[in-house]
Amino acid sequence: MREPPLSTLSGWGRHSAPGRERVGEDLERISADVNLSRGLGRSYGDASLPPDDEPNVLNTTFADRILGFDEVTGLFRAESGLALSELNRLLMPRGYFSPVSPGTKFVTLGGMVAADVHGKNQHKDGNFGDHVTKLKMRVGDGRVVECSPEQHPDLFRATIGGMGLTGHILEVEFGMHRIPSQWIWQESRRIQNIDEFQDALEESALEWPYTMGWIDCLARGKNMGRGILMTGRWAEADQAPSRAPKRGFQPTLRFDWPSWVLSGLTIRLFNELYYRKQWRRRSSGIVSHESFYYPLDAIRSWNRMYGRRGFTQYQCVLPREAGRSSARRVLDVLTTRGGASFLCVIKDFGRESRGILSFPRPGITLALDIAVRDDTQDLVDALNEQVLQEGGRIYLAKDSFTRREHFEAMEGPRLDEFRAIRDRWDPNRRFRSAQSVRLLGD
Amino acid sequence: MRVAFLGATKGMGRALARLMAERGDTICLLGRNSADLERSAADLSVRGAIPPVPSVACDLEKPDTFAPAIDAAREALEGLDAVVVTAAVFATQEELEADAALAERLVRINFSNTVMFCEAAKKALLEEGGGTLCVFSSVAGERGRKPVIIYGAAKAGLTRYLEGLDHKHRAEGLRVITVKPGFVKTSMTAGLEPPPFAGEPDGVAERVLSAIDRGAPVVYAPAPWRLIMAIIRALPRAIMRRISF
Numbered sequence: 072m073r074e075p076p077l078s079t080l081s082g083w084g085r086h087s088a089p090g091r092e093r094v095g096e097d098l099e100r101i102s103a104d105v106n107l108s109r110g111l112g113r114s115y116g117d118a119s120l121p122p123d124d125e126p127n128v129l130n131t132t133f134a135d136r137i138l139g140f141d142e143v144t145g146l147f148r149a150e151s152g153l154a155l156s157e158l159n160r161l162l163m164p165r166g167y168f169s170p171v172s173p174g175t176k177f178v179t180l181g182g183m184v185a186a187d188v189h190g191k192n193q194h195k196d197g198n199f200g201d202h203v204t205k206l207k208m209r210v211g212d213g214r215v216v217e218c219s220p221e222q223h224p225d226l227f228r229a230t231i232g233g234m235g236l237t238g239h240i241l242e243v244e245f246g247m248h249r250i251p252s253q254w255i256w257q258e259s260r261r262i263q264n265i266d267e268f269q270d271a272l273e274e275s276a277l278e279w280p281y282t283m284g285w286i287d288c289l290a291r292g293k294n295m296g297r298g299i300l301m302t303g304r305w306a307e308a309d310q311a312p313s314r315a316p317k318r319g320f321q322p323t324l325r326f327d328w329p330s331w332v333l334s335g336l337t338i339r340l341f342n343e344l345y346y347r348k349q350w351r352r353r354s355s356g357i358v359s360h361e362s363f364y365y366p367l368d369a370i371r372s373w374n375r376m377y378g379r380r381g382f383t384q385y386q387c388v389l390p391r392e393a394g395r396s397s398a399r400r401v402l403d404v405l406t407t408r409g410g411a412s413f414l415c416v417i418k419d420f421g422r423e424s425r426g427i428l429s430f431p432r433p434g435i436t437l438a439l440d441i442a443v444r445d446d447t448q449d450l451v452d453a454l455n456e457q458v459l460q461e462g463g464r465i466y467l468a469k470d471s472f473t474r475r476e477h478f479e480a481m482e483g484p485r486l487d488e489f490r491a492i493r494d495r496w497d498p499n500r501r502f503r504s505a506q507s508v509r510l511l512g513d
Numbered sequence: 514m515r516v517a518f519l520g521a522t523k524g525m526g527r528a529l530a531r532l533m534a535e536r537g538d539t540i541c542l543l544g545r546n547s548a549d550l551e552r553s554a555a556d557l558s559v560r561g562a563i564p565p566v567p568s569v570a571c572d573l574e575k576p577d578t579f580a581p582a583i584d585a586a587r588e589a590l591e592g593l594d595a596v597v598v599t600a601a602v603f604a605t606q607e608e609l610e611a612d613a614a615l616a617e618r619l620v621r622i623n624f625s626n627t628v629m630f631c632e633a634a635k636k637a638l639l640e641e642g643g644g645t646l647c648v649f650s651s652v653a654g655e656r657g658r659k660p661v662i663i664y665g666a667a668k669a670g671l672t673r674y675l676e677g678l679d680h681k682h683r684a685e686g687l688r689v690i691t692v693k694p695g696f697v698k699t700s701m702t703a704g705l706e707p708p709p710f711a712g713e714p715d716g717v718a719e720r721v722l723s724a725i726d727r728g729a730p731v732v733y734a735p736a737p738w739r740l741i742m743a744i745i746r747a748l749p750r751a752i753m754r755r756i757s758f
């Protein structure tokens with residue numbers, strides 16, 4: 072096989088590393104001597120990037136065949152490079168949707184398992200990994216094995232949320248959910264502050280399958296955490312337009328914006344306008360699933376908005392035990408340091424997932440998009456120290472700045488369990504990423 | 514449309530077969546690896562919500578498989594309206610110069626064996642009273658070019674053969690379609706630096722399917738390669754000797 076040239080690989084936040092991507096339809100054949108898989112590169116940080124000493128990665132996106140779909144039970148099996156966008160395009164018209172969907176459809180099944188992604192229905196349906204019934208993998212000793220809750224359960228649980236560190240996921244089998252239409256009945260509601268937000272999320276969790284909120288991160292004092300709560304459920308066939316949602320014009324950002332464009336001032340302006348847009352206390356109506364689930368997909372390559380240095384997303388979860396005020400304390404760290412986040416998302420989590428290193432736990436999650444500046448490392452350090460005090464943790468799919476000692480302190484016994492399984496399945500540490508070297512030491 | 518498809522397991526063939534399945538065409542897969550054909554068959558049948566897609570053994574390196582494979586496809590499809598060939602192999606000029614056996618094999622697969630496969634396909638289609646024979650050649654066959662001398666020569670031969678077939682049999686209802694892809698990002702070109710205007714398999718597939726439906730004898734894909742090759746064809750030898758394109 073021709074060796075691809077060394078190039079620059081980057082995560083969605085444009086954090087980059089030198090690397091080589093091997094592509095091919097036959098993952099089983101070409102995965103034998105590569106040490107990390109990556110899908111569509113939608114993880115923000117360095118999770119899908121190779122470590123310094125081993126530039127080769129496997130790009131799975133050519134391996135995208137559907138291997139089976141039971142139209143009665145919804146059981147679905149495909150190669151791991153299949154994109155969620157393709158799954159939606161094919162199966163939504165037939166009344167099926169992924170049991171869990173992240174906020175972009177440009178992710179692969181392999182990436183959804185490896186990050187154990189969550190969606191707006193986390194409080195009700197858990198994570199993607201909770202719906203996976205079987206995985207086919209290439210593991211450290213070169214074997215190809217299947218794992219499931221019954222078969223090699225340790226490998227299965229470590230792979231879900233394991234960020235590619237247990238081996239190459241070749242095939243994924245999971246259960247699809249039935250949907251009555253491709254439209255969402257959405258309700259949005261203005262929220263005055265962070266405390267009201269948490270009450271509102273808790274209340275709506277009982278009533279709505281899909282919930283999430285957008286926060287104006289610049290508002291301080293009594294307005295801190297003001298924003299808009301969005302809730303939704305699938306529209307019944309008789310409420311929804313009979314046509315399928317149209318795909319509108321999708322602009323692409325073709326150049327990097329200069330960094331001053333997203334300054335504190337413009338972010339303040341955007342946030343103010345966005346908040347004012349919801350001028351009614353409450354509004355509701357039928358919207359397409361695309362605008363509900365994937366508002367950011369409407370602009371291709373929107374990450375270029377952050378310019379050359381890129382951005383990071385800081386996403387943490389604060390456990391319920393830390394109490395209502397924990398979210399306020401974390402936002403305080405951001406605002407007192409003058410950190411301006413263009414986009415800030417809040418969501419409540421229900422249960423913990425079955426993945427050993429999976430992110431969610433019962434509580435509240437905050438996700439802050441932060442442009443990379445000279446002081447970003449300090450800001451992330453300060454946020455991590457606060458999150459540690461609250462007993463929370465961070466999401467690996469978004470991270471590129473966390474320090475090893477912070478991560479180890481957040482994860483504690485979970486990390487020991489993960490390491491033990493890695494020792495069993497990959498004692499020589501074949502599978503490594505730039506992120507694993509940074510956070511786990513290997 | 515009932516289609517016998519050689520090369521649907523990968524690349525542009527995979528993309529084109531998917532478009533056909535999704536609009537309800539019936540397909541029979543021809544190829545050399547039966548386990549892999551089964552996987553592609555499953556993919557196509559789920560995408561098209563169509564009954565199990567049959568597959569038949571056929572290897573471009575084994576000419577004795579050609580006629581039996583086409584007959585088997587005809588039987589499985591209960592007739593035949595189109596034969597599509599995307600199968601071929603590629604190697605760089607350096608690789609071919611360094612390995613005479615590889616060069617001989619490439620010329621045999623891409624030229625003589627593909628021609629013999631098309632002869633068998635032509636016969637079957639004419640027996641059916643006509644139909645479409647769509648074969649992937651390449652822009653590499655348009656002009657003698659330094660990076661693709663041997664591969665390009667085999668494709669040039671194939672292009673001429675297909676042109677002749679079209680001239681001879683169009684009146685009998687056999688529509689021969691020559692596809693000339695430019696650089697397309699598939700595993701065939703993996704590891705090569707993509708030039709400007711490099712295409713994706715899905716875009717090529719859409720253009721080719723529309724050419725099949727219209728019966729257009731020649732289709733360049735992606736579209737800009739039509740103009741690029743018009744320029745390349747017009748360049749004097751003195752310039753071709755100097756550039757490395």
Ligand SMILES: Cc1cc2nc3c(=O)[nH]c(=O)nc-3n(C[C@H](O)[C@H](O)[C@H](O)COP(=O)(O)OP(=O)(O)OC[C@H]3O[C@@H](n4cnc5c(N)ncnc54)[C@H](O)[C@@H]3O)c2cc1C
Nearest residue numbers: 110111112113114173174179181182185188189234235240
């Ligand atoms: C706009 C946007 C919104 C998002 N919203 C959400 C959200 O709401 N919820 C959420 O949970 N996430 C969200 N994400 C993050 C995203 O869902 C995850 O990062 C996901 O893993 C990306 O999938 P990918 O195919 O791009 O994987 P990559 O980014 O390419 O890889 C991610 C990780 O998965 C591993 N991996 C990928 N494929 C394989 C494989 N076949 N075998 C083994 N390991 C593999 C990689 O090694 C890496 O560690 C969002 C991202 C963006 C850009």
Ligand SMILES: NC(=O)c1ccc[n+]([C@@H]2O[C@H](COP(=O)([O-])OP(=O)(O)OC[C@H]3O[C@@H](n4cnc5c(N)ncnc54)[C@H](OP(=O)(O)O)[C@@H]3O)[C@@H](O)[C@H]2O)c1
Nearest residue numbers: 520522523524525572573600601649651694696697699701
């Ligand atoms: N990609 C480009 O840039 C480009 C440019 C110009 C022209 N083309 C031409 O376009 C066509 C498709 O190219 P592609 O890039 O899609 O190729 P590809 O991804 O490499 O796919 C090649 C296909 O050919 C099949 N094949 C190879 N050898 C075979 C054999 N001996 N017997 C049977 N089947 C065989 C393969 O089947 P297996 O699954 O069994 O391997 C596969 O399905 C080819 O004719 C190519 O020459 C390509």
